Amino acid sequence: MERETERPPPPQLHGVVIISLPPPDNPFKGKTITAFTLSDDAPPPPPHVPPAARSPLTRAARRSLLSPRSAAAAVLGASLLLFSLWICLFSEAPMQLLDEPSREEDGRRQEEERSFLFPLYPKSGGRALREVGGVKLGSISRKRKQSGKMETYASANSSTVLPIGGNLFPDGQYYTTLFVGSSPRPYYLDVDTGSDLTWIQCDAPCASCAKGPHPLYKPRKGNLVLPKDSLCLEVQKNQNNHYCDSCHQCDYEIEYADHSSSMGVLATDEMHLIAANGDRAKLNFVFGCAYDQQGQLLVSPAKTDGILGLSSSRISLASQLESQGIISNVIGHCIKRDADGGGYLFLGDDYVPRWGMTLIPRQNDLTNFYRAKVLKINYGGKQVIGGKRGYAIPVIFDTGSSYTYFPVEAYRKLITSLKTISNIFVQDSSDLTMPICWRANFPVRSFKDVKHFFQPLTLQFEKRWWIMSRSFTIPPEGYLMISNKGNVCLGILNGTEVHDGSTIILGDISLRGKLIVYDNVQRTIGWTHSDCNNPQKATGFPFFF
Structure with missing residues (x-):
């Protein structure tokens, strides 16, 4: 008897697929497909595709990912990412950028701002360093007298850069030039971030002055600052004198760490600057009309006509320009390392590096x-x-x-x-x-x-x-x-x-x-x-x- 031919097992139901057609009244709704699994068995693994059976598109994509062009792009992208991370870690500029107001909100002010640049001029000659070189760090102290009114003058926001002159040896100081007066005259001023007040030797008349590189500044009656002026109150706040309503002048005395001193009255006059964008600016500022110098400040011939005070005090030049809306209260200086000296000084923030500091x-x-x-x-x-x-x-x-x-x-x-x-x-x-x-x-x-x-x-x-x-x-x-x-x-x-x-x-x-x-x-x-x-x-x- 012949063996009965084996039949394959009947197919088993593993799941159900339900297809829902759209309703007649809305044929654009589309079909809905729903699948249900009826078996508890784990689904069979996907069929193994041998490497030779992979599609040409897969091989082409792999080749494109490993191409020299793609590798170079990946290296460049990683380098930029690492450099950005380095900037964020080692520079505070990105954080400052986040803290600043938006460009759109502050656009009007940014358009108005300029920078003033002051070159520092080299100067030859001088004496031994132990005779000349010293430390300033001035502090305003007691009071004495001599002989005004402060007129305000508005100007657009700006910054300036001035040249710095002088050298460490043999001069022992660095200076820049300010042009002061309605008929502007030059004055060499010692650049001093440790002093509050800018002062110029003054014929008021002068009781004790060094022979400087330029004639003494001659004030007029209208140049004197009155005691009620806010800058006079700032200068005299640490002095042992009381407000004098009947006085017609604001007296000051500055004592420096090297025991030298300068005495005078506050005056106001025009200062002429050239902005970094080439514009000429005529500004009013308050300074000391110094008629009595002692100590090293009395040594003649003096290489400067006074001191340019650049501390954070309200009476300093930068603070005065900020209060008039002329600059942002930022000061920078760069002194050359070589023997010839010189360099530059700026007021305002246009020359501040945005990163790397x-x-x-x-x-x-x-x-x-x-x-x-x-x-x-x-x-x-x-x-x-x-x-x-x-x-x-x-x-x-x-x-x-x-x-x-x-x-x-x-x-x-x-x-x-x-x-x-x-x-x-x-x-x-x-x-x-x-x-x-x-x-x-x-x-x-x-x-x-x-x-x-x-x-x-x-x-x-x-x-x-x-x-x-x-x-x-x-x-x-x-x-x-x-x-x-x-x-x-x-x-x-x-x-x-x-x-x-x-x-x-x-x-x-x-x-x-x-x-x-x-x-x-x-x-x-x-x-x-x-x-x-x-x-x-x-x-x-x-x-x-």
Whole structure:
């Protein structure tokens, strides 16, 4: 009997598909498809497709992803992403951009703002540094008398850049030129971020004045500021005198950290500036008509006619221009590192780099100085002082000081660190250029001959976001100089008799080769390396912001 032919098992029902047609009255509604699974068994795995069976489109897509063009685009995109991250971490400009008002809302003001640029002029001649160089850090004090009314003059918002003249050796100061008066005359003014009041030697008549590079300023009766003026009250708020309603003048006296002083009355007159966009501006400003100078300010022949006060005080030049709606209260200076000196100074924010600067917060206190806190000082890779929990040294940025000053403990430890050069350099007490000068055991023709024997100094500030280091590096040429005898002299001095004796004062010698910006709006101090040859007007952020 033949075997019965095996039949395949009947098909099993695994699911149901329901197709719903549209209603007759609305044929455009479309069909609805619903699927139900009736089996509890796991669905079978998808069929394996051998590599040879893959579609040509899949292989083409893979080849396109691995093509050189795609790889280059991926690398470029990753590079831009990393660079954007670096900008956000190391620059505070993106954060400032978020804090600023929108361009549309602030467009009218931005269109009106200009910048004023002041070149700093080199100047030759001078005496030994221990005779000339000093520290300013002026504070307004007592009262005396001599002989007005303040007229206000409105102008469009602007910024300016002025040239800076002078040099560290032998002048020991840097100055710029202001043109003052209805028939403008030039006056050389010592650029001083540590002083509040701008003053010019004045024939009121002059009781004690140095012979300066220009004739004395001659005030008219209408130039004098009255005691009721708000700027007079600002100047006299720390003086031991009371408001005088019957007085016809506003008296002041400034005492400086080097024990020199200047006395006079407040005056107002026209100041003529050329804006960065080429416009000429005629502005009214209040300044000191100084008729009695003492100490180093009386030494003749003087290289300047007065002092340009650039602190954050309301009486400072930048603050006055801001109060008139002329500039944003931002000050910047850039002093060349080379021996010829010079550089530039600007008022306003048009020349502030939009990224790449190191920014630190300004310390909140009752003074008008540009003050911050240093956590530690390193010489090369070795710590000189600081580093302990809660330890901090106040530091002031002061262009009115020729040299840098350290508190006595930091100064002594720095001298100890420099003893590593003793086998090459011997202290020469006959060289009176500075308190400490070394004679090399070989001829020194320029600083390049000795630079490699010394290490940079680093002032370490509080970290940003607890991880990003912020430091101010002073290269050897920022704290050393070559005297006329060919010796290497230390440009950092013992600050015991200067200011309060416990503060670092960063003077011109250490501020060279950097663009330093004091933002009195954001209350920050910033810096970046620069050759200080040509000021660059900020054009905005990189293209991907």
